[in-house]
Every structure is written in C-alpha cells, then in structure tokens.
Amino acid sequence: MLLRLHEVTKTYPDTEAAVLREVSFTLAGGEMLALTGESGSGKSTLLHLIGGLDTADSGTLAIDGTDLSALDDAGRAALRRGTVGVIFQQFNLIPSLNVAANIAFQARLAGRHDPARDRALTDRLGLNDHLHKYPEQLSGGQQQRVAIARTLAAQPKLVLADEPTGNLDEATADTVLSVLTELVGETGAGLILVTHSERLAARLPRRLHLRAGRLT
Amino acid sequence: MTGAILSALASHWWRNPLQLFTLLAGLALATALWSGVQAINAEARSSYDAAAATLGEGQFAQITARDGGPIAHERYIALRRAGWAVSPVIEGRLGRVRLIGLEPLTAPGDLGPVNPEGGADLGAFLAGSGQIFARTETLAQLSDIGVQGVASPDVAPNTALTDIGVAQRLLGRAGQIDRLIVAPDQPLTRPPLAEVAPDLNLSTAQDVSDVARLTDSFHLNLTAFGLLSFAVGLFIVHGAIGLAFEQRRAMVRTLRALGAPLGRLIALMAVELAVLALVAGGIGVALGYAIAAALLPDVAATLRGLYGADVSGQLTLRPVWWLSGLAIALGGTAVAASGALLSLARMPLLSGAHPRAWSMARRQGGQAVLAAALLTLSAVLAIRGQGLVAGFVMLGALLIGGALALPPLLALILSRAEGLARSPVAQWFWADTRQQVPGLSLALMALMLAMAANVGVSTMVSSFRLTFTGFLDQRLASELYVTAEDAGQAAAIIAVAGEHADAILPILSAEREVAGQPAQIFGARDHATYRDNWQFLRAAPDVWDRLARGEGVLINEQMYRRGGLDLGAVIALGPDVTLPVLGIHGDYGNPIGQVIVTEARFRDLFPDVSARQFGLRTDPAEVPALRARLRGEAGVAEGAMIDQSAIKAASLAVFERTFAVTTALNILTLAVAGFAILMSLLTLAAMRVPQLAPVWALGLTRRRLASLDLVRAVVLAALTGALALPLGLGLAWALLAVVNVEAFGWRLPMYLFPLDYLRLGVLALLAAALAALWPAWRLSRMPPAQLLGVFRHER
Structure with a gap:
C-alpha cells in the first residue's frame, strides 16, 4: 500500500476543535482520488500532513512503508524530495529561476534529473515556447503547468495537488486536470487531488469527503 | 542537491542586482569607514614608533652648544678622551628630507638601523660613498645624490639616515657636529661636562612617551569616530541583510516545501553571506585605504603641527590592517545576519511566505x-x-x-x-x-x-x-618668554628687560608632592596679565585679590579631580602652611597637578629657588628688538626665547587642519x-x-x-x-x-554651535x-x- 492513514488527528493551538479527527484511509500505488469538503473542513491540513509539511498529533501515517511520525525535520524533507510531490494552489515557483530551471529544480534536489524527461513533459504541457521566461511573465494556467511539470519531473511515487485549478478559469482548469491525470497515470504514481469543485472531483475514480475534520 | 540550492539562491541575486548592490555597498561602506579611520590611527602610531626607534628622540641625554650653533670636532674628541661615551650627530635638510648623520661605532645600540650587533653591513655603510637608509618613498626624493639607497621601512617618515661623514659631505658642513648623544651607561670617573667643555650644555633624557601621550588625545577622538562610523555601518548592513532576507522568505519556504533540508539551507545561506562579506570587505578595505590616503596628509600635518610628531603622509598597506578590515566585515555581517538567519530557521513551513513589512518583526x-x-x-x-x-x-x-x-x-x-x-x-x-x-x-x-x-x-x-584658543591666550599672554641658563644670566635678563620691557613676570617653580600627588608649585606675581587673561572653571569671589593677599592658592583641574580638592578645600604646602583653594583653572595637556601661590609665599616656601624663566610684556612690534638686546647684552641663546605670537598662529593653523579631517569624515558618514x-x-x-x-x-x-x-x-x-x-x-x-x-584627567567645557x-x-x-x-x-x-x-x- 502506498499510503496508509490510521486515526490521524490534528489540532492547532489557536483552535479549540480538532481540524482532523481520527481520519483513516489507504491509497494504492497508481490510484487516484479526489478529496472534497467545505472551506475549513481540513482538506489542506490533511494534504500537508501527508506531504510531510506538518505533523499529526496522533494516529499513524505511513507512505511506502515509512511511518512519518518517526521522521525528524530532515527525514520529512527527504520524503518531500524523493517520494512525494506537492502541487500548490499558488504554484510556488521560484521567481528568480526561469521555466526550464524551475522544472528541473525538484528533480535536481532529488538527485534524479533527466533532461529528456523534462523535454517530454514540456512537450506534453505545451511549455516549449516559454522555457526561458520567468514566472512573472506567464499566465496563471501556464504557471500551474510549470508547477505540474516540476513535480512530475522528479518522478514522485505520490502526487498531492492542493486545489491546482483553484485560480484558473473553467476551460483552463479542465485542460490542466486532464494533463495532470494523464501524466500521473503514465508514471504509475498515486494522486490525491484536493478540490472544491464537484465537477472536477467527479472526473476521478475515487472520492473522499471531509466534513468538520471527519471523513464521511 | 547543494548545487540546486546554491543555483536557486544565486539566481535571486541575478534577478535582483539592485539588492545585491545594496548589500555589497552597505557592507563595503561600513568596512571602509571603519578601516579608513583605523588605517590613519595605525599609520600614525607606527610612525611614532619608527621615530622613537630611529631617532632615539627623548630616549637619550644630549649635549648641545650653549649658543645653539654647531659643536667643534675637537670638543667631541676632548669629551671622548675624558671618558664621556658620546656619539656625534649632524642633522640637516636635503630638499624636504630630514638627513641625519650618525657615527655607528659609537652610537648607542638602540639607535638607527645600522646596528653592528644586529649584523648590519657596517663596511658598506662606512666605505666609499656610503649607504643611506630611508623609506622607499623618501629614497625616491634622494635619487640624484650619488649614495647607495637602502630601503628601510622602520626609519621615520621623511627621514634618511647615513654615516656622519657622508651627511657632512652632502650637507656641505665638513667637520661639524650638531649634537652629541650621551649613552645611558657612562664611566663613573668621567669629569664634569663644565670642566671639559664649558660651552656645551647637557639636557637629560625625556620621557619617551611624551609624544604618544599628547597624541593619544587626538587618537582617542579618531577612535571614537571610528566606533561611531562602524555603528552607522552596522545599521546599514543590518538593514541591507534584513531586506534581502525578507524578500527571499517566499523562496525559502518553497525550497523547503520541495524538500531542501532546513539545516543545509541555512548553512548555504551563511556561506553565501560569508562570500559576499569577503567580497564587500575587500572592496571596503580598498575604499578605506583610499579614504585614509586622502585624509592622511591632513592628519599628518595636524599631528606634526600640534605635537611635533612626524607622521608619514603616505599610507602603507599593512597585513594586520586589511586582515582586520576583512574580519570586521565578516564579524559585522555575522552580527547583522544572525537575527535574520534565526528568523528564517524558526519560520514555520506553512506560514510567513508573504513578505511582511519586514521590520514589523x-x-x-x-x-x-x-x-x-x-x-x-x-x-x-x-x-x-x-x-x-x-x-x-x-x-x-x-x-x-x-x-x-x-x-x-x-x-x-x-x-x-x-x-x-x-x-x-x-x-x-x-x-x-x-x-x-x-x-x-x-x-x-x-x-x-x-x-x-x-x-x-x-x-x-x-x-x-x-577652549584651547582661550587657554593659549591665558598661558601665552606675555609677548616673549625667556629662559636663563643660570642665576647670573637671570639677573642680566632682569636688567635688560627692566629697561626695555613694560613688565617682567618671573616664573618661579618647584616640584613637590601636594595632597599625595606629584605637583608643580608656581609663584605668580600679582599683575594685570594674569587678572585679565586667566579664566577659571570655578573660583571664589575676588579670587585675585584674595590670592594677592596670600589667603589661598589656585590649583589646576587635574589636582581638583584627582585629589577631590574643590573650592575651600585646604592644602598643606609646608609644615606650617595650609591654604584653601580659591580657584580651579583648566590646564590642558599637563599630566600632573599644579598649585599657584603668590610670589612672596613661594619665596617663603622655597627660599633657594630663584626665577630662571620670565614672561616679558612689551609692544609686539618691539619683540625683535628686545630679542636682539637679550641675545647681545645678556647672552641669551636664540632657542631660549619663545615668541608667543608664532606659537599661537601655529596652533590655530593646526586646528584648521583638524577641522579639515573631521569635516571630511562627517560629510562621508552623512553621505x-x-x-x-x-x-x-x-x-x-x-x-x-x-x-x-x-x-x-x-x-x-x-x-x-x-x-x-x-x-x-x-x-x-x-x-x-x-x-x-x-x-x-x-x-x-x-x-x-x-x-x-x-x-586624560581634564574636562573640556562644552560650547553650542x-x-x-x-x-x-x-x-x-x-x-x-x-x-x-x-x-x-x-x-x-x-x-x-x-x-x-x-x-x-x-x-
């Protein structure tokens, strides 16, 4: 099993109620699921815990057999480099690097940079004309495609996408999601897509819904 | 991974060259201000050391002619034969260079670069056309004199040393000697000087630290300015680093989110800063060198004029100085960056990505x-x-x-x-x-x-x-100051001045311990010169009248501060003489205490002491004529008469130089x-x-x-x-x-401008x-x- 969560709970110091309450589910390699829920239901928090960006208060969370609660900061950083790829809603590109350098960046961090794979990805994502541009010179849709290419170039086992189409219009969102699912499907990685959109969630084979921190 | 992180960090500077420039310029300017001032201080101090080492100024007792002229060679021979361990020196100017001729075989061991015990090539020094020792820049001015130049950085600035024979030839003064240096160890059996050479005068060794002590005041001010400049620079560096880090917060968060370990990220940023600090420090040291080189001629002129200390007008690039400049750049960066790095290390991964108004932190x-x-x-x-x-x-x-x-x-x-x-x-x-x-x-x-x-x-x-101008007016009120060699000459001076000067003010002095401190006791004649010119830091009412009646004493500020002797405090000057303090006067530059009593009281206290120094009041226009009479009729040597107007003019000119230095530093700091x-x-x-x-x-x-x-x-x-x-x-x-x-033990009054x-x-x-x-x-x-x-x- 690629991902296993068992009764994961998370509370923030400034909130009385838990943001996540005893969340449990599993995800197999190559499986794709949509995670939906109202604002404040805990979707992003759950994604951050899985991505090793934050730590759970209780419960167990294992990726590819590794228990995240046993990892220190450096261990979680290694997990983010090598196993998990996160696509952020705000893209989080490095503004001082051009498109080509941004795409290669995470793969270089992970020590598995393959220029041929970068070229294949930029072909598929229609970024070949923008390789020497900087993020500020791109539209939102283009920036999100760069972010997807950056994540997939590092060949993660699990892709986490936090509302990757949240800042895009409907048509662009559809295109971006199609490319994302297609490319993830080709790599055999797992995908968890956080989204508000029922329409987009319906395009993935499996769906989980969070309400007030609990899976329903 | 390290390469990827470094490329991301470096890319920030490529894309934001202005920020890089700000950071480098801030660091460079801070280093420049600090190292510039330090360079001036170091150069001046090193010049004093060189002067003390090569000229032996103040270290040894000296014999000079009473008439201020040259000493005949026969006199030197006579002294040597009588057992006096003396060594001849001739001194003169070759253009702008001070040429000193020494006799290395008889010169005391600590004097000059040609020390036989130190293995110097004595033969070459003495033989043929001889050798001349000086700094490289000084030798450049002596290229056409036909003597082999030897670069010697330890020689004092603008000074050249050579064998006395060579010097006599170069100066066109064959057989002449200006002074004789007296070695510290003398045979006990030698006859008194007056017996062997009554026309010569022996002056004892002075405290070597005199120049250093006087110039310390100037250097303390410069050091204070250096500290201020460094504080200004540190704030600038702090600002530049803080802003640069603030703008990279989002990038740091992204790098961490993508898996860059925090420890390595911080370490690489620290290395990046250290490299930038070294680059900026190097530029700063070069700038500081330029500042120091531009200001040093003024500083040198100031110190030469104010204290008679010869400081090189040229700067030497000393390893200690530029290494300390780089260390300051690195240290300043470390201090300024530690907060920013700590803040980044503590920044939560999931917040703080947006640039805050940085200093809100x-x-x-x-x-x-x-x-x-x-x-x-x-x-x-x-x-x-x-x-x-x-x-x-x-x-x-x-x-x-x-x-x-x-x-x-x-x-x-x-x-x-x-x-x-x-x-x-x-x-x-x-x-x-x-x-x-x-x-x-x-x-x-x-x-x-x-x-x-x-x-x-x-x-x-x-x-x-x-304050100092006022002090000069006070202390140099008389138009001419004359020092007598003995009681007979003192009487002659009084006789000449009694006829041709408006007033004679004898300066009676003796040294004695007062209130547990070494002090000079002066006897002052009751005269308008003092009443009109002296100003007090504190004084009792009718201070001069009461002093004239012998009801008390005046003390200097050093005595007041060190002895805790305020107005009214009673001072014991003798077994049965206790007097209250009536006034406290400023006495800038004097290291020891001073007590002033009336002339009559002084003669009671020290009946054996007679006046050897006199202040003479006269029409300033009559000063040259009076000098001539004193020289001709009383046999007073030219060097024993001091014209106060010349001293005052020189001192005031020096202050203008001091202003030039501080004004330049002020404008630079403001810029x-x-x-x-x-x-x-x-x-x-x-x-x-x-x-x-x-x-x-x-x-x-x-x-x-x-x-x-x-x-x-x-x-x-x-x-x-x-x-x-x-x-x-x-x-x-x-x-x-x-x-x-x-x-220094004295307080300067503060005026507002x-x-x-x-x-x-x-x-x-x-x-x-x-x-x-x-x-x-x-x-x-x-x-x-x-x-x-x-x-x-x-x-």
Missing part, C-alpha cells in the same frame, strides 16, 4: 523597552560609572539606545500628525508614512547616528578649539547614511506598489504620489534630525565630560531628498499596467 514595543533600558544604563554610568571602559560603555549604550528609540518615537509623532490631519490625502499621507517607518527604520537609525556623530564630534572639536536611505527606498519600492495602487486607482496621479513620496523622505529626515540633535549633544557631552576626563547644527540639518534634508529623488522619479514613470497588476494578482 522588530516589534516596536519591545524595541522601545530596550531603548529605555539602554538609555537608563547610559544615564546611570554617566553619574556613577568610573574608568575609561565605563565611559565607552556609556557612549555605546547612549548611541544604540538613542537609535533604537527612534522608530517608536517617529511612530508616535506620525500618529499624532495623522490625528490632526483633516483632508483625506493628508490623513493617508501620515498613515502611509507611519507604515513606511518599519521598513526604513534601519536606514533612518543610520542617518540618526550619522547626524548625532556629526553634532557630537563637531561640538567636541569646536569646543576644543575655543553613507543618505546612501542607506536611497537603497532602502529602492528595495522597498517593489513592496510599495500594492500600497500605492489603490490610492492611484482612487484618483491620485502618479506624479502626485511621487511628490508625496519625496516630501515623506524629507519629513522623516527632518524628524530624525530633530531627534538626532539631543543625541549628538549627549554624545559631545559624554566625550568631553566623561571619556576625556577618564582618559547652533548655526553649525542648522547647516547640518539642511545637509541631511538635502541628502534625504536626493536619496528619494530617483525612487520618486521611477514611481512617477511607473507604467499603469504595473499598478493594475496589483489588482490582477489579487485573489
């Missing part, structure tokens, strides 16, 4: 408390502290406390102004200005320190000049602070767009916004200047009344306006699309 409340604590510490040390270290800690606490108090005070003032504003634009202007304070605070603190340093140092130097404002404004310009765009959208033109930005800079500079004035005056007070007293402060204020406003001009111009030309982009990026 420096909570103004905490800053105000720290400022108050430092100012309190400074006040406590000013009242109760003792020692030079306490003085410098007080100075540091005052400056840092004052600087830290600036942002909270500005926020308070601007908040009041906002409350008083009526029009919406004025209200926005004040509110927006207040919002800019955190981002500009470090640059404004640098400006404040620069202005305070200006006010403080200018006040100190000007006060020093006024650096202005540069810091410019860099802060340029760095903040990008952050400002989201704040300005809504106001622009609501109807204010870009031109109006730009002019308001310009006004804002001037307003902030004006407020900073107003707050810097009391800090600068506090600084001057601390230097004059605390540090100087602790270091409002016009100078006003001129400084105008200069600071000009610097701020110039700094704001470019950012304002860029704002006025900003494409509307860039302002609209703010709304496009809003989500």
Whole structure:
C-alpha cells in the first residue's frame, strides 16, 4: 500500500476543535482520488500532513512503508524530495529561476534529473515556447503547468495537488486536470487531488469527503 | 542537491542586482569607514614608533652648544678622551628630507638601523660613498645624490639616515657636529661636562612617551569616530541583510516545501553571506585605504603641527590592517545576519511566505523597552560609572539606545500628525508614512547616528578649539618668554628687560608632592596679565585679590579631580602652611597637578629657588628688538626665547587642519547614511506598489504620489534630525565630560554651535531628498499596467 492513514488527528493551538479527527484511509500505488469538503473542513491540513509539511498529533501515517511520525525535520524533507510531490494552489515557483530551471529544480534536489524527461513533459504541457521566461511573465494556467511539470519531473511515487485549478478559469482548469491525470497515470504514481469543485472531483475514480475534520 | 540550492539562491541575486548592490555597498561602506579611520590611527602610531626607534628622540641625554650653533670636532674628541661615551650627530635638510648623520661605532645600540650587533653591513655603510637608509618613498626624493639607497621601512617618515661623514659631505658642513648623544651607561670617573667643555650644555633624557601621550588625545577622538562610523555601518548592513532576507522568505519556504533540508539551507545561506562579506570587505578595505590616503596628509600635518610628531603622509598597506578590515566585515555581517538567519530557521513551513513589512518583526514595543533600558544604563554610568571602559560603555549604550528609540518615537509623532490631519490625502499621507517607518527604520537609525556623530564630534572639536584658543591666550599672554641658563644670566635678563620691557613676570617653580600627588608649585606675581587673561572653571569671589593677599592658592583641574580638592578645600604646602583653594583653572595637556601661590609665599616656601624663566610684556612690534638686546647684552641663546605670537598662529593653523579631517569624515558618514536611505527606498519600492495602487486607482496621479513620496523622505529626515540633535549633544557631552576626563584627567567645557547644527540639518534634508529623488522619479514613470497588476494578482 502506498499510503496508509490510521486515526490521524490534528489540532492547532489557536483552535479549540480538532481540524482532523481520527481520519483513516489507504491509497494504492497508481490510484487516484479526489478529496472534497467545505472551506475549513481540513482538506489542506490533511494534504500537508501527508506531504510531510506538518505533523499529526496522533494516529499513524505511513507512505511506502515509512511511518512519518518517526521522521525528524530532515527525514520529512527527504520524503518531500524523493517520494512525494506537492502541487500548490499558488504554484510556488521560484521567481528568480526561469521555466526550464524551475522544472528541473525538484528533480535536481532529488538527485534524479533527466533532461529528456523534462523535454517530454514540456512537450506534453505545451511549455516549449516559454522555457526561458520567468514566472512573472506567464499566465496563471501556464504557471500551474510549470508547477505540474516540476513535480512530475522528479518522478514522485505520490502526487498531492492542493486545489491546482483553484485560480484558473473553467476551460483552463479542465485542460490542466486532464494533463495532470494523464501524466500521473503514465508514471504509475498515486494522486490525491484536493478540490472544491464537484465537477472536477467527479472526473476521478475515487472520492473522499471531509466534513468538520471527519471523513464521511 | 547543494548545487540546486546554491543555483536557486544565486539566481535571486541575478534577478535582483539592485539588492545585491545594496548589500555589497552597505557592507563595503561600513568596512571602509571603519578601516579608513583605523588605517590613519595605525599609520600614525607606527610612525611614532619608527621615530622613537630611529631617532632615539627623548630616549637619550644630549649635549648641545650653549649658543645653539654647531659643536667643534675637537670638543667631541676632548669629551671622548675624558671618558664621556658620546656619539656625534649632524642633522640637516636635503630638499624636504630630514638627513641625519650618525657615527655607528659609537652610537648607542638602540639607535638607527645600522646596528653592528644586529649584523648590519657596517663596511658598506662606512666605505666609499656610503649607504643611506630611508623609506622607499623618501629614497625616491634622494635619487640624484650619488649614495647607495637602502630601503628601510622602520626609519621615520621623511627621514634618511647615513654615516656622519657622508651627511657632512652632502650637507656641505665638513667637520661639524650638531649634537652629541650621551649613552645611558657612562664611566663613573668621567669629569664634569663644565670642566671639559664649558660651552656645551647637557639636557637629560625625556620621557619617551611624551609624544604618544599628547597624541593619544587626538587618537582617542579618531577612535571614537571610528566606533561611531562602524555603528552607522552596522545599521546599514543590518538593514541591507534584513531586506534581502525578507524578500527571499517566499523562496525559502518553497525550497523547503520541495524538500531542501532546513539545516543545509541555512548553512548555504551563511556561506553565501560569508562570500559576499569577503567580497564587500575587500572592496571596503580598498575604499578605506583610499579614504585614509586622502585624509592622511591632513592628519599628518595636524599631528606634526600640534605635537611635533612626524607622521608619514603616505599610507602603507599593512597585513594586520586589511586582515582586520576583512574580519570586521565578516564579524559585522555575522552580527547583522544572525537575527535574520534565526528568523528564517524558526519560520514555520506553512506560514510567513508573504513578505511582511519586514521590520514589523522588530516589534516596536519591545524595541522601545530596550531603548529605555539602554538609555537608563547610559544615564546611570554617566553619574556613577568610573574608568575609561565605563565611559565607552556609556557612549555605546547612549548611541544604540538613542537609535533604537527612534522608530517608536517617529511612530508616535506620525500618529499624532495623522490625528490632526483633516483632508483625506493628508490623513493617508501620515498613515502611509507611519507604515513606511518599519521598513526604513534601519536606514533612518543610520542617518540618526550619522547626524548625532556629526553634532557630537563637531561640538567636541569646536569646543576644543575655543577652549584651547582661550587657554593659549591665558598661558601665552606675555609677548616673549625667556629662559636663563643660570642665576647670573637671570639677573642680566632682569636688567635688560627692566629697561626695555613694560613688565617682567618671573616664573618661579618647584616640584613637590601636594595632597599625595606629584605637583608643580608656581609663584605668580600679582599683575594685570594674569587678572585679565586667566579664566577659571570655578573660583571664589575676588579670587585675585584674595590670592594677592596670600589667603589661598589656585590649583589646576587635574589636582581638583584627582585629589577631590574643590573650592575651600585646604592644602598643606609646608609644615606650617595650609591654604584653601580659591580657584580651579583648566590646564590642558599637563599630566600632573599644579598649585599657584603668590610670589612672596613661594619665596617663603622655597627660599633657594630663584626665577630662571620670565614672561616679558612689551609692544609686539618691539619683540625683535628686545630679542636682539637679550641675545647681545645678556647672552641669551636664540632657542631660549619663545615668541608667543608664532606659537599661537601655529596652533590655530593646526586646528584648521583638524577641522579639515573631521569635516571630511562627517560629510562621508552623512553621505553613507543618505546612501542607506536611497537603497532602502529602492528595495522597498517593489513592496510599495500594492500600497500605492489603490490610492492611484482612487484618483491620485502618479506624479502626485511621487511628490508625496519625496516630501515623506524629507519629513522623516527632518524628524530624525530633530531627534538626532539631543543625541549628538549627549554624545559631545559624554566625550568631553566623561571619556576625556577618564582618559586624560581634564574636562573640556562644552560650547553650542547652533548655526553649525542648522547647516547640518539642511545637509541631511538635502541628502534625504536626493536619496528619494530617483525612487520618486521611477514611481512617477511607473507604467499603469504595473499598478493594475496589483489588482490582477489579487485573489
């Protein structure tokens, strides 16, 4: 099993109620699921815990057999480099690097940079004309495609996408999601897509819904 | 992975060259100011050392001719035959170079570079046309004299040493000797000098540290200025690093989110900063060298004129100096960056990505408390502290406390102004200005320190000049000062002067321990010269009348401070002589205590002491004639008569040089602070767009916004200047009344120079306006699309 969560709970110091309450589910390699829920239901928090960006208060969370609660900061950083790829809603590109350098960046961090794979990805994502541009010179849709290419170039086992189409219009969102699912499907990685959109969630084979921190 | 992280970090600088320039320039200027002042100090000190080592000035007793002329060679031979261990010296000028001829076989071992015991090539020194030892730059001036030059960096500046025979030939003074150096170890059986050579005079060795002690005052001031400059520089570096780090917070978060380990990220950023610090430090050392080289001729002239210390007008690049410059750059960067790196290390991965108004992190409340604590510490040390270290800690606490108090005070003032504003634009202007304070605070603190340093140092130097001029008027009131060789000549002087001078003021002096301290006791004649010219730091009513009646004594400030002898305190001068203190006078530069009694009282106390020195009052125009009579009729040597007007003129000229140095440093510091404002404004310009765009959208033109930005800079500079004035005056007070007293035992009165402060204020406003001009111009030309982009990026 690629991902296993068992009764994961998370509370923030400034909130009385838990943001996540005893969340449990599993995800197999190559499986794709949509995670939906109202604002404040805990979707992003759950994604951050899985991505090793934050730590759970209780419960167990294992990726590819590794228990995240046993990892220190450096261990979680290694997990983010090598196993998990996160696509952020705000893209989080490095503004001082051009498109080509941004795409290669995470793969270089992970020590598995393959220029041929970068070229294949930029072909598929229609970024070949923008390789020497900087993020500020791109539209939102283009920036999100760069972010997807950056994540997939590092060949993660699990892709986490936090509302990757949240800042895009409907048509662009559809295109971006199609490319994302297609490319993830080709790599055999797992995908968890956080989204508000029922329409987009319906395009993935499996769906989980969070309400007030609990899976329903 | 390291390569990927480094490329991302470096890419930031490629894309933001202005930020890189700000950082490098801030570091370089801070290093330059510090190392420039240190270079001047080091060069001057090394020159004294070289002078002491090569010339033996003050180290050895000397024999000279009573008439001030040359000593005949036969006299030297006679002295040697009588057992006197003396060595001949001739001295003269070859162009601008001071040429000294020594006799290496008889010269004391510590003298000059040609020491036979040290293995020098004595044969070459003595043989043929001989050798001449000097610094390289001095040798360059002696290229055509036909003597082999030997570069010797240890020789004093503008001085060349050679064998006495060579020197006599070069100076065209064959067989002549100017003075004889007396070796420290002399045979006990040698006959008295008066027996062997009655026409020669023996003067004893002086305390070698005299020059160093006198010049220490000047160097302490320069060191204080160096510290101030470094503090200004440190604020600039702190600001530059803080802003650079702030703008990279989002990138750091992204790097971490993508898996870059925090430890390695921080380590690589520290390495990156160290490399930048070394590059900037190198540039700063070079700049400091240029500053020092430009100022050193003035400093050299000042020290030469003021204290007679010969300092090289040229700078030597000493390893210790440039290494310490680089160390300061690295250390300053480490101090300035530690907070920023710590803040990044503590930054939560899931928050803090957006650039905050960076300095918001420096909570103004905490800053105000720290400022108050430092100012309190400074006040406590000013009242109760003792020692030079306490003085410098007080100075540091005052400056840092004052600087830290600036942002909270500005926020308070601007908040009041906002409350008083009526029009919406004025209200926005004040509110927006207040919002800019955190981002500009470090640059404004640098400006404040620069202005305070200006006010403080200018006040100190000007006060020093006024006081010293007054002191010269007081101490050199007589037109001519004459020293007699013996009682017979003293009587002759009195006879000549009685006929041709308006008044004779005998200077009676004796040394005795008073109140547990070594002191000089002077007997002063009751005369208008003293009554009209002397000024007291403290005095009882009718001080001169009471002194004339023998009812008390006058003491100098050193005696008052060290002995705790205030007015009315009783001093024992003899077994049955106890007198109260009637007045305390300034006695600048004198290391020991001084007590003045009436002439009659002095003669009672010291019946065996007769006056050998006299102040003669006469019409200044008659001074040359009087000198001639004293020389002709009383046999007074030319060197035993001092014309006070020449001394005063020389001293005042020296002060003008001192001013040239401090004015140059003042302007430089102010320019650096202005540069810091410019860099802060340029760095903040990008952050400002989201704040300005809504106001622009609501109807204010870009031109109006730009002019308001310009006004804002001037307003902030004006407020900073107003707050810097009391800090600068506090600084001057601390230097004059605390540090100087602790270091030298005398306190300088403090005078105020409002016009100078006003001129400084105008200069600071000009610097701020110039700094704001470019950012304002860029704002006025900003494409509307860039302002609209703010709304496009809003989500």
